[in-house]
Amino acid sequence: MHKSVLLEECIHYLNLHHDSIIVDCTLGYGGHSSEILKKIKDGYLYSFDQDKDAINYSKNRLDAIASNYKIINSNFVNLKEQLNKLKVNEVDGILYDLGVSSPQLDNDERGFSFHHDGILDMRMNQSQTLSAYEVVNGYTYEQLVDILYKYGEEKFSRSIASAIVSNRPIKTTLQLAEIVKNSVPLRYRRDKHPARKTFQAIRIEVNDELNVFEKSLKDALSLLKVGGRICVITFHSLEDKICKRIFKEVTEIDQQLKQLPVVPSEYLPNYKVVKVLEPTKEEILDNTRARSAKLRVVERIK
Numbered sequence: 346m347h348k349s350v351l352l353e354e355c356i357h358y359l360n361l362h363h364d365s366i367i368v369d370c371t372l373g374y375g376g377h378s379s380e381i382l383k384k385i386k387d388g389y390l391y392s393f394d395q396d397k398d399a400i401n402y403s404k405n406r407l408d409a410i411a412s413n414y415k416i417i418n419s420n421f422v423n424l425k426e427q428l429n430k431l432k433v434n435e436v437d438g439i440l441y442d443l444g445v446s447s448p449q450l451d452n453d454e455r456g457f458s459f460h461h462d463g464i465l466d467m468r469m470n471q472s473q474t475l476s477a478y479e480v481v482n483g484y485t486y487e488q489l490v491d492i493l494y495k496y497g498e499e500k501f502s503r504s505i506a507s508a509i510v511s512n513r514p515i516k517t518t519l520q521l522a523e524i525v526k527n528s529v530p531l532r533y534r535r536d537k538h539p540a541r542k543t544f545q546a547i548r549i550e551v552n553d554e555l556n557v558f559e560k561s562l563k564d565a566l567s568l569l570k571v572g573g574r575i576c577v578i579t580f581h582s583l584e585d586k587i588c589k590r591i592f593k594e595v596t597e598i599d600q601q602l603k604q605l606p607v608v609p610s611e612y613l614p615n616y617k618v619v620k621v622l623e624p625t626k627e628e629i630l631d632n633t634r635a636r637s638a639k640l641r642v643v644e645r646i647k
């Protein structure tokens with residue numbers, strides 16, 4: 346089952362009121378959405394996901410709590426368009442709990458994990474055409490090097506890409522994990538699984554994760570009411586860097602303006618950073634998924 350990460354902290358920092366309008370961009374198995382729903386009896390919750398298994402499960406979970414919610418079966422890259430279609434132009438809080446859920450990782454058929462044998466899939470949205478199979482078996486050597494380096498920060502991107510190309514066709518996750526393992530130096534196999542970064546890179550490519558997150562987060566900022574907050578939980582440095590940069594852009598005064606004796610109020614930032622935090626040691630011991638998590642919170646102030 347999926348254990349929600351930084352659950353209490355998100356509920357606290359979303360600053361929920363009985364009539365808040367909240368968006369959960371990553372419904373998953375409904376852990377965060379359930380707790381939000383309990384606190385907004387006269388408000389409304391919009392929850393996005395693009396995975397039909399997660400949606401089917403969470404609908405039952407949320408129905409048992411209340412009916413003032415709507416699940417939107419869509420990529421959160423369409424956040425603004427989907428909400429505007431429902432005549433929602435501003436909200437009090439938005440949550441992102443990025444990445445994949447434990448049930449997605451643990452289901453062999455979804456092909457996300459290097460621990461389980463499954464077909465190379467890794468699509469969060471089961472009706473999308475691009476899957477890990479096409480990336481692994483169809484991309485050129487140069488394209489593979491590029492995504493392994495960019496999305497996996499993999500220093501052995503060349504040797505791994507070359508091993509992938511010469512072992513094609515590669516059909517399963519364990520076959521891929523083994524090929525990666527055999528293409529890196531022995532010392533690199535000691536700490537973490539040597540295929541971890543390769544799997545991360547392919548997953549990001551298949552779901553275009555970084556580009557959709559960046560677009561969505563910018564739209565999310567524009568949807569916030571004054572006093573409204575965005576909570577983002579990231580699980581690796583690439584996601585966190587995007588979040589940190591975008592939050593920095595909207596919470597800091599332009600360098601040149603900083604030199605003025607008095608900064609005119611229209612140039613003061615519209616948002617402030619509320620909190621950056623990581624899970625406690627206790628949470629990490631209880632839930633290994635929390636290990637690399639980081640929560641960033643911003644608030645619209647004008």
Ligand SMILES: C[S@@+](CC[C@H](N)C(=O)[O-])C[C@H]1O[C@@H](n2cnc3c(N)ncnc32)[C@H](O)[C@@H]1O
Nearest residue numbers: 349371373374375376377394395396420421442
């Ligand atoms: C880590 S899980 C969320 C878990 C949830 N907060 C809970 O407590 O049960 C992330 C979920 O977001 C979904 N997801 C990830 N990226 C998405 C995107 N771009 N658009 C829509 N859903 C996305 C995944 O399918 C997955 O179900």
